[in-house]
Amino acid sequence: MLRFGARISGWIHRFITSIQALGLINTSTVFLSSRRGNALRTIALPNKQLFYFQPRYDQGVLSHFYKEGYFIEDSAGCRVQTIIDGGANIGDETARFHIHHPAAAIVAVEAAERNFSILQKTFANNPAVHLIHGAVWPTQTRLQLNAASSMEAFHVTETESPVNSVAAWTIPAIMENRGWSTIDILKLDIEGAEYEVFTRNYANWIERVRCFIFEVPDNDRAGTTQQIYRALNARDYSTYVCGENIVLIRSDTPWRLHKVIGFHRSDS
Numbered sequence: 001m002l003r004f005g006a007r008i009s010g011w012i013h014r015f016i017t018s019i020q021a022l023g024l025i026n027t028s029t030v031f032l033s034s035r036r037g038n039a040l041r042t043i044a045l046p047n048k049q050l051f052y053f054q055p056r057y058d059q060g061v062l063s064h065f066y067k068e069g070y071f072i073e074d075s076a077g078c079r080v081q082t083i084i085d086g087g088a089n090i091g092d093e094t095a096r097f098h099i100h101h102p103a104a105a106i107v108a109v110e111a112a113e114r115n116f117s118i119l120q121k122t123f124a125n126n127p128a129v130h131l132i133h134g135a136v137w138p139t140q141t142r143l144q145l146n147a148a149s150s151m152e153a154f155h156v157t158e159t160e161s162p163v164n165s166v167a168a169w170t171i172p173a174i175m176e177n178r179g180w181s182t183i184d185i186l187k188l189d190i191e192g193a194e195y196e197v198f199t200r201n202y203a204n205w206i207e208r209v210r211c212f213i214f215e216v217p218d219n220d221r222a223g224t225t226q227q228i229y230r231a232l233n234a235r236d237y238s239t240y241v242c243g244e245n246i247v248l249i250r251s252d253t254p255w256r257l258h259k260v261i262g263f264h265r266s267d268s
Contacts, residue, residue, distance in 0.1 A: 018066040021262020030062050040121065046263050047099050052121040053090060057114075064092045068243040071100050071258040072185060072211055078254055080104050080184045084174060086136040087111075087189035090118040097185070098128060099263050104184070107174055111135040111145055111156065111166045130178065136190055137168035138200035155191055155220070171197070171205045187213040192220025198231040206231060211255065212248040 018027040026043040033041050033055035042050045053062060074080045080101045085094045088108035097106055108123065109132045110116045116133045123129040135143050135156055142165040143156040159165050175183065186209045188194050194217045198206075212232070217224040225246075236251040247257050 014063070014066065017261060021066040027066075030059075030065075035059060040118070045095055045099065047102070049095060049098070049126070050122065051091070051095055052118050054118070058090055058118075061089055061092050064096075066262055069093075069096060069260050069262075070213065070240075070242045070245060070247055071260045072247075072249070073256050073258055074101070074184075075254045080255075082178070082180050082183050083107070083185040083187070084136075084171070084183055085109065085187050087191065088119055089115050089189070091122050093187060093189075094119070094123065094129060096263065097187075098126070101185075102128070104128070105178065105180075106130070107132060107178060109134055109136055109169060109174070111143065132169060132174070134167040134169045135193065136171065136174075136188065136197060137193065138170060138196050138202070139168065140170055140173060141168045142166070143168045156193060170201065175205065175208075181208065183209045185211045185213065189215050190217075192217050192224060195221040195224040195227055198224075198228045202231050207235070210250050210253045212237075213245055215244050216246060 015027060015031055018030060022030070022043065029041055029043050035055050037055045040052050040054060042052050045051050072080060081104050083097050083101065083104050083106045085097060085106060085108045088094050088110040091108060094106060094108045097104065106129045108119060108129055110119050111134060113133075116131070119131060123131060137143060137156070142159050142162060144159040144161070144165050146155045146157060158168075171183070171186070175181070183205075188197065190197070194214060212228075214228070232248065237248040238251055240247040240249075240257045242257060242259050249255050249257065
């Protein structure tokens with residue numbers, strides 16, 4: 001009985017927090033949609049962007065809109081202009097980046113076909129967001145997607161076969177494709193492939209990134225967080241823990257982190 005009461009209390013708390021972040025109509029759509037439903041649903045974000053999701057698969061992703069998240073406050077003389085969202089899923093953080101930094105160019109990279117198709121529905125007509133159906137990796141090759149327990153997690157392995165695989169994109173290849181010389185924000189949520197990215201061929205791009213954001217990926221690949229810090233050892237960073245993410249901002253960059261619930265900045 002106590003456990004049931006705690007679950008109800010937690011649900012009510014999340015519902016109220018979501019109303020504050022998304023409004024009543026959007027919250028009702030998110031919370032009251034059948035979790036078994038496969039039909040696409042939409043909510044309207046604060047910038048009027050329609051955001052598509054499937055209730056059966058995407059409840060965890062949608063919770064990012066009403067949990068603690070990050071807002072990188074830039075400065076008048078040093079604006080955030082280029083963002084890579086590696087492992088974009090259906091685009092929750094892509095959408096938040098676009099709201100916080102509406103003038104920035106964003107590249108959203110997603111490997112899973114189902115996730116990418118929904119990502120396309122949301123952003124296909126948004127000129128600020130360039131979509132790549134592929135995966136971030138240290139070399140240009142093909143990657144086999146290995147199924148996991150949810151739509152939010154899978155693992156990749158290199159393959160020579162074009163069947164049931166996606167293109168691997170290196171960070172320099174993405175930069176060259178978009179004509180970028182620097183990356184202002186690099187967010188990675190690539191299910192342990194961070195270990196590969198920060199172990200091989202990183203010296204030619206890592207100095208050109210101002211801010212890194214990543215979930216602690218050690219459950220997917222032991223030792224990954226330590227390897228990331230080894231790769232970044234040549235520079236000083238301001239380090240923040242924000243919800244389930246670690247945010248690293250280069251010390252020579254005049255930016256600061258604000259923690260947000262939904263899309264609204266606080267002074268923390």
